[in-house]
Each structure stands twice: as C-alpha cells, then as structure tokens.
Amino acid sequence: MNSGNQRLDRWRRRTEFPMLGAALLFLAAYAWPILDPELARPWQTACWALTWLTWAAFVADYSVRLALARDRWSFVRTNLVDLAIVVLPVLRPLRLIQLLSIVTVLNRRLTVSLRQHVTMFAVVASGLVLFCASLAVLDAERGAPGATITTFEEALWWAAVTVTTVGYGDFYPVTSAGRLIAVGLFLAGIALLGVVTGTLASWFVEKVDATKEETTATRAEVEILMAEVRALRSELSGTPAANGDNVPAPADDRSG
Incomplete structure (x- = not known):
C-alpha cells in the first residue's frame, strides 16, 4: 500500500x-x-x-x-x-x-456475519429514515395553509405508512418541500423493503441448504453403519464379507 x-x-x-x-x-x-x-x-x-x-x-x-x-x-x-x-x-x-x-x-x-450486518444496517437506516422524514415533513408542513400534518405524531404516522407503501391517505403533504420529502421517502421505502426481502430470502435458502446437508450426512452415516454390520455378521458366520452383500449367506442346517 x-x-x-x-x-x-x-x-x-x-x-x-x-x-x-x-x-x-x-x-x-x-x-x-x-x-x-x-x-x-x-x-x-x-x-x-x-x-x-x-x-x-x-x-x-x-x-x-x-x-x-x-x-x-x-x-x-x-x-x-x-x-x-x-x-x-x-x-x-x-x-x-x-x-x-x-x-x-x-x-x-460492523464485524458480525453478513446477514447480521445487513439486518443491523436495515434497522438503523429504517429508524433514521422514519425519524428524519417525520422531522423534515413537519418542518415543511406546519403552518402551511390547508396542512394536514401539524404535529410530530401525525408526521411520524405519515412517514410510517408511506415508507411501508401502505399510504392510507389520512395525512399528506401540501407543500412543494413536503412532496419532495415524500418522493425521497418513497424511494427509501422501496430500497428498505428490498433489503428486508432479500435478507429473509437468504435466510430461507440457507435453512434449506442446511437441511440438505443434514440429510446427506445422515445417509452417509447409515451407509457406514450398514457396512460395519455386514463386517460384524461376516465375522460371526466365519465367512469373509463381500462388498455389496447386505446379508451374509445363511448356513445350511440340513443333516446327512
């Protein structure tokens, strides 16, 4: 360097x-x-x-x-x-x-795993987006003629339903600055939802892969156990074990 x-x-x-x-x-x-x-x-x-x-x-x-x-x-x-x-x-x-x-x-x-990294990033970013958008829209709307957002509680509710793309329409910006903030919140909401969806999808894929690995490992253990059983039965019957033989040939008990 x-x-x-x-x-x-x-x-x-x-x-x-x-x-x-x-x-x-x-x-x-x-x-x-x-x-x-x-x-x-x-x-x-x-x-x-x-x-x-x-x-x-x-x-x-x-x-x-x-x-x-x-x-x-x-x-x-x-x-x-x-x-x-x-x-x-x-x-x-x-x-x-x-x-x-x-x-x-x-x-x-952050030094945690990638998924924890993304989760922490999404949580912090979501909190900042909601709080800051609420402040910004309240600053722009309060005192404007016909404003529907006049308190921080109303601004926070508006930001929450907007960022989640629900959009009830009970509160909405009426000023140009407020609408500009709404556009930014739309984009942030789409990005955050994409991050959350991608993280959940990654979690499900990892769980499926882990299940497949466990199944493969179980099958291998069963095959090893079967091989040991075959070898043990061969020793008990006094005949060498043959590869691929599941059960040793039974002894002939018929007399003269």
Missing part, C-alpha cells in the same frame, strides 16, 4: 467517530426547534449555528480526505455519498443527508 493511501486510511480511522458525533449533534440541533416550536429565540439561533458548524466539519473532513487521496477522481467516484453529504445540505430539506454518515460508520465497523 502506498504512503498516500496509508495517510488516508489513518485519517479515516481517526475521524470517523468524531464525524459520527458531529452527525448526532447535527440531528439534535435540527430536531430540537422542530419538536419544540416555542423554543426561545436564542436557542433557535444556537441550533441553527450548530447545524452549519457540523456541516462545515463535514466539508473540512471531505476536503482533507480528497487532498490525501492518491487518485482524486477515483476518490470522488467511490465516495458519492460523502460528496452528497457535503453538497446537498445547502438546501435546507436535504440537510438530513448528513446523517448518512452514521450508517457509513456502522457499515465499516
């Missing part, structure tokens, strides 16, 4: 958990004013400043990693999620994409 890649890997190892902390700090600063609309103005300003400060931290981290990369164009092509985290949050409804850093850190750190 060349020195440039070594420096990049060292930087990643040293900063991934600070970046994870920055993402969680961003989530708290973003969520607090939305969940508490009566929050005092100074606190709202502090939360606003903190969201931009964490975004600046992600920009700095990406810039350093890009500078350390030996092949910068390859780095950009293979780190499109990180690029989106840096570029898209300039648009307020898309700032929550910074939270993808939580999933990427978990993706690098």
